[in-house]
Amino acid sequence: MDLNNLSLHDKICQMLVVKLDPEKHIRKYGSIRNFMEQYPVGGLFIAREILFDDSYDLQRTRELIAEYQKYAKIPLLVAADAESGAKFLAKEFTELPPPMALGSAQDESLAYDYGKAIAKECRAIGVNWSCAPVCDMIMNRYNEIVRTRSISNDPELTAKMLAQEIRGFQEHGVLTTGKHFPGDGCDARNQHIVCSVNNLSKEDWMNSYGRVFQAAFDAGMASVMVGHISVPAFQKDAVNGVYPPATLSKDAIDLLKNELGFKGVALTDAMDMGGFVRWIYSRKDAEVEAFKCGIDMMLWPREETSDLIEEALRKGEIPMSRLDDAIERIAFLKNTIADFGFGSIEDETGSAFSRSVSERLAERSSTLAVNSLGLIPVKQEEVKKVRIITATECMLNTRDGNDRFSDFIADEFRKYGAEVDLRREWDVYLADFEAGEIDRDYDLIVYCVYANSALPLYARELVNIHSAQRFDNEKTIVMVLGTPHYLSEYFPMAETAIHTYANHQCAADAIAAIYGKKAFTGTLPIR
Secondary structure, three states: OOHHHOOHHHHHHOOEEEEOOHHHHHHHHOOHHHHHHHOOOOEEEOOHHHHOOOOOOHHHHHHHHHHHHHOOOOOOEEEEOOOOOOOOOOOOOOOOOOOHHHHHHOOHHHHHHHHHHHHHHHHHHOOOEEOOOEOOOOOOOOOOOOHHHOOOOOHHHHHHHHHHHHHHHHOOOOEEEEEEEOOOOOOOOOOOOOOEEOOOOHHHHHHOHHHHHHHHHHOOOOEEEEOOEEOHHHOOOOEOOEOOOHHHOHHHHHHHHHHOOOOOEEEEOOOOOHHHHOOOOOHHHHHHHHHHHOOOEEEOOOOOHHHHHHHHHHOOOOOHHHHHHHHHHHHHHHHHHOOOOOOOHHHHOOOHHHHHHHHHHHHHHOEEEEEOOOOOOOOHHHOOEEEEEEOOOOEEEEOOEEEEHHHHHHHHHHOOOOEEEEEOOHHHHHOOOOHHHHHHHOOEEEEEEEEOOOOOOOHHHHHHHHHHHHOOHHHEEEEEEEOOHHHHHHOOOOOEEEEEOOOHHHHHHHHHHHOOOOOOOOOOOOO
16 A cells, blocks of 8 residues: 555544544544545544443444444554453453563563464454553552553563563564553653653663663564653753653654664554643644654544644645655555454454463462461361451453452352451451451451552551551461552561462462462562
């Protein structure tokens, strides 16, 4: 396909990646066909807020993508946030552990299969472009964005796993997008609200995030998502002493394209995020400025942005060479790498291969962090009564509905013959009982800490964690599901602690290992 023969307007539209939103497009333009004729965009993004509408099942989503593709002048890149699998796209797909589980397993072949498994299921619904993998590192334990989406905070480990995951994706028909350049996870800001800051020195950045992104480029990563994150060590363009996000910084994009030599597409993070829209008074001016700074494709811009960019190009405010560069990069993706067809639903959804990846990764990622009293493995015949206290609560927001994860944990213990008492309000329980009574009544006390959010916890949750320090440790297991920072932050004196993830297979394997039915083979992913 030759993008150079397109009109100026159509070339500019190739830079736009809009949400798959048929209701909006039909309401505003009369039909999907009319929309695609007026704005022949380069890509679609399947957003979670649309897919959590139950009317968007696997078959309907495939049909909608096929309809957009039918009316596209140039075949569309179809993107989704497939960071930890395609389960959010359709309930027929496989639940996989989060990317940090790769940091626990530390198995490069499993990282390759992880990418392959996600790619095969993405292809079944028509997705050919993953806004993943996450190249960020959880350098700051208070960061609420990166969490278990990152593999580790160890650049060497992260780079090795990412390189194989990227190959697994792209060798099975799905382009990858490393995010969020220049790297999230250094501070506690949330770029959905305000610009985040990567405050490392040039040397430290090159030895950490720079090393990770370079490894991803060497593995053939097709595109990079530029985040609403400043990188002051490389920026000269401060505004009133404050550095703008990389999406609005020529210095940051020059670092990506020139110093690191990235030849693929530079895609923005979503343009409706606070870290982007608050930097320039007018959002329309900000979107034009992002293109001027070196952005090649834009995630969720207003369609009218194409008209504003065309005006700026015609007036000579932006050189045509900037558009030529973007089109050359987009054309490379579409002509050389992308696969625009559909995979087989029967072959790819919930396949034996994807399930095996989930099972292998779950088994390899559960970690026995502390066992100083030798409590684990417990003797099944001696554990008659188990009290489970949720120090935090986890609701898995999935296509299958809201899932109170602690109920699943309790049911897993019941499978081993234990009578289980599940408490979600331990502070109330404390008012009625003393430690001695608890010890008499229960053979095992398990504190479940769902560590998928940032520190610190809410006050009520902290009371529950306080309780874990008070009672007899000989019967107490701390079970952290998520980022292992909670182990050192809230349980530095724990004598029995395990680390795993808020994933059904991971939790089931960890509990099996508590009973000695499986082995703990994982390693803490955080250095």
